[in-house]
Amino acid sequence: MPRGKYTNHKGRNRKFTSPEELEEQRKQEEQKKKWRKDHGEDTSSEEESGNEKSGSGSDSDSDSDDEHPTKAKGVSGLIEVENPNRVVKKNKKLSNLDNLGEGGKPQLSRREREEIERQRAAAAYQKAHAEGKTEQARADLARLAIIRQQREEAAKRREAEKKAKEESTTKKR
Template sequence: MPRGKFTNHKGRNRRFTNPEELEEERKKEEQKKRWRQQQGMSSSEESEDEAAGDKKISEGSESGSESEESSEDEDAKGKGVSKLIEIENPNRVQKKTKKLATLNSTDLDAKPTLSRREREEIEKQKAQAHYQKLHAEGKTDQARADLARLAIIKQQREDAKKRREAEQKEKDTAAKEKTAQTRKALGKK
């Protein structure tokens, strides 16, 4: 045994029940059950509980798959207040097996359902492509404004080009006149 203020159960002697004692307790319970049935004192709830207990004992000796069924019976019976209030978990998904015969080929060929976000994204892309097509044809307000602006810019560039050409001609003529005057002044022809 550990020393000190705090002790736990791990260092103490352990007591195990004998299989004979368990068998005797089971027999006593069966005798009590029979006596109650003979006297008519058992209520329907007690008989159901005892019947469920008998099923558990008999199924415990059988295969493992049947023991799983008994655990489902225990869950169905409920513990505490759960037997009074039936609550179903909406988040629990129960797997349902489908047979090959029940599946239709039309179910397989049907389009997969899209989520709201996916549908909105596809609609957005379609609208954008439609707008680009109209814009290229010049049918949108923005396209008309762009074309008008482009026409104004082209006109301004043409005017600027003409002005530069005119200035260049003036410079050339001025340069020719100056060279002619300097030659004349020097006496060269």
């Protein structure tokens, strides 16, 4: 057997109370109770709780429990508190479940709802951009107008240069 800090007590002998001893203790308690009743002494709360634990209560004890409601300990009797985390199971009517299954939309998760909202916003922005109603579209159109004007001027210059070359070649001939 190991000596020291860690010992296992599972193999040791155990002492059990014999049924005769238990019966004798119960009889002694009943005699004490009877003597107190006869002499008119009130039983203390310690002895009442002892009777409840041992399970040898009489019919009068169970009647008194029904008459007096149990008092809540501490402040819980003064304040009624409802636990917000407690999930109360709600009964659903079968007729309501059938209606929800047929015509109701399926519940979407938060991510799915956000994705649909993003797609709607993008489509609305594209439509407004095509109509030229957004700031970016206005800036793009202004840039395009400037570029067109520059290209037209460059085309006119090229035409003028071509005409000048043609005239100079015709004069040389």
